[in-house]
Amino acid sequence: MRTTVKDVAKAVGLSTTTVSLVLNNKPNRIPEATRKLVLKAAKELNYRPNHIAVSMVTKKTHTIGLILPDISNLYFSELAKVIEEQCHKYGYNVLYGNTNGTLEHEFEYLNLFVDRSVDAVIMTVSSNYSETDVKRLYEIGETNNVPIMMVDRTLDDPRFMSVLLDQKLGGFLATSYLINLGHKKIACITGPKNLRISIERLEGYKSALGDAGLPFDRSLVIEGDFSVDSGSRALPYILGQNATAVFSLNDMMxxxxxxxxxxxxxxxxxxxxxxxFDDIFIDEFLEPPLSTIAQPVQEIGKYAVKKMMSVLEGKKNPCTDAGDTKIFKPALKVRGSALKFTEKKQI
Amino acid sequence: MRTTVKDVAKAVGLSTTTVSLVLNNKPNRIPEATRKLVLKAAKELNYRPNHIAVSMVTKKTHTIGLILPDISNLYFSELAKVIEEQCHKYGYNVLYGNTNGTLEHEFEYLNLFVDRSVDAVIMTVSSNYSETDVKRLYEIGETNNVPIMMVDRTLDDPRFMSVLLDQKLGGFLATSYLINLGHKKIACITGPKNLRISIERLEGYKSALGDAGLPFDRSLVIEGDFSVDSGSRALPYILGQNATAVFSLNDMMxxxxxxxxxxxxxxxxxxxxxxxFDDIFIDEFLEPPLSTIAQPVQEIGKYAVKKMMSVLEGKKNPCTDAGDTKIFKPALKVRGSALKFTEKKQI
DNA sequence: ATGGGTTGGTAAAATGTTTTACTAAACTAG
DNA sequence: CTAGTTTAGTAAAACATTTTACCAACCCAT
Known part of the structure; x- marks a missing residue:
């Protein structure tokens, strides 16, 4: 059985109050002798506080909930790793849940986690939220007093903290690169059409086209779903349109x-x-290595938990005053999957 | 603020006992009318039990701790995903920790998790344990009454449950395949030398060689560390030995x-x-697609949590009576990275 | 010796549940 | 009508902590 405060109190013949006081080194006047005595006994009995009991009274669990669409996706597993790492550094543990991109799971985990009294939630929403969904989400955060941070993808509501990527810039960078290589017919494989990141990345694509004086040709864009298979399925169509280059809205496709x-x-x-787009681990091992838009995952993860910790330890109402959005800049990573356009390359 | 049992008790003018009784539908004789009343009030007030408080009294958190070397590694992220999925199905949540393969982290997370009263721990140990380390590990499990399950890699102690892969068979399968293709000089890139899985996979390699009447040539094996870079570093040496084929103990190398x-x-x-070895997601997208030894990750994960749940819900002392090891069989997955040996292929 | 301050502590409440042991009221059988 | 049984419910303890509010004893200065 685990040692409790009672056990160590009994061992030293003092009250649990005193033991608790020294163990949490509260600024109480406790003579050095007593302190030493308690510390020694605690060590000898291998005392470790029962975190559940502590949470019961302090109302803090030092746990954050991490809700992600798919941890077996390279981008998210890397994000999860940084976030866990950082939380650990601050003395927090992470509970995680996989949503597979469904709204039901997102709410399910959110509820599960607040029931478990997590101190905060970091999530990436992947489905489409109606106004009432947003409201419901916000209210869960508010009535439980847990700050919710959106990472990677956000909701149209300024009350949530968000740490994002400038998706449009990413789309712009990728497309401009292809344009600068001389390509005129650049196809685009998108993600699900009404997903924010699809729209934003596509906007970057359009804007690069516009800046270069190239027309936006609706028939050059084809909808995918971010899966490898949907990328495969898109190819015949793209070829049919005589495109010489393609901007894929993620690396999997x-x-x-x-x-x-x-x-x-x-x-x-x-x-x-x-x-x-994404710069997942395997890109550099493909043949040829895939040129892509890199997200600074490490920085994003670090920033997200740092911000969250400051909210958690700050004085302001963590839930209602927290809203704030940080936007990271993506960067083009040139490897070997794009070439200068020359006429003979046509098939 | 969250609604508590007190709130709903007050709302219906009954005691918290009664409310608790119906909410947990205990086999008490509670008239249907009362039951309905309570249920209705609970729903209206959006009552959700405070899990921390429940844990305090029931001594169950419905949480399991998952300790892995590196969740950004494809094999582990997939494992983590299945495990979380399965746990979720049983009503359990998972706390996870990344060890980066160090013993200190393994113990750190184990302690952290038992402090948080997880009901069980599933971990893959990655470092070398001395006898006293094993003893310490076991004792943490025992004094906290939390069953510990080793997955993927085990310790030499029958008291831990383990769910493993027949590593030796994997090594044998891979090597035999190469032998059957006519290769005589087959190099082997190992993992860290004294790691169990390195040793076992290597044994499979030796045994296939033996079965085929081929000599085991020490100079054909070179130590790696399971990282991509160590695979790269191994190549020149392998070439120097005039090997025509290589068995890499994992896919990353x-x-x-x-x-x-x-x-x-x-x-x-x-x-x-x-x-x-491993059959990670990207294998089929490499050029050429990598032939490998596939681990049935899904089954492994499913089995692991199923077994754990039966232990958790069983009557036997989950900690001391649980030991039991299940071994899954790997399978060769032929793709395109190996060819029949012919003399002219020599460089 | 009295009163004020300091020193070294402690008892008890509080946290939100579940569970045990009990009881008052109503009903039933003889 | 009474004794026993059932029905419908409750009070209080327990879980392992932290924290608040208090207190006794001692010391020191007047």
């Missing part, structure tokens, strides 16, 4: 394009240039 | 070999055949 190109005996980048 | 081969302008599998 780009991988799908790679795979399909092999089936068609097309080579990247000679026959088709491609740039992805 | 195989990826390192791929990368280095490109630098040497060698092509796989024409110039070098390779088979990996």
């Amino acid at each position: 780009a991988i799908g394009v790679y795979r399909e190109c092999r089936r068609y005996h097309l080579s990247i980048p000679q026959d088709l240039s491609i740039v992805g | 195989a990826i390192g070999v791929y990368r280095e081969c490109r630098r040497y302008h060698l092509s796989i599998p024409q110039d070098l055949s390779i088979v990996g």
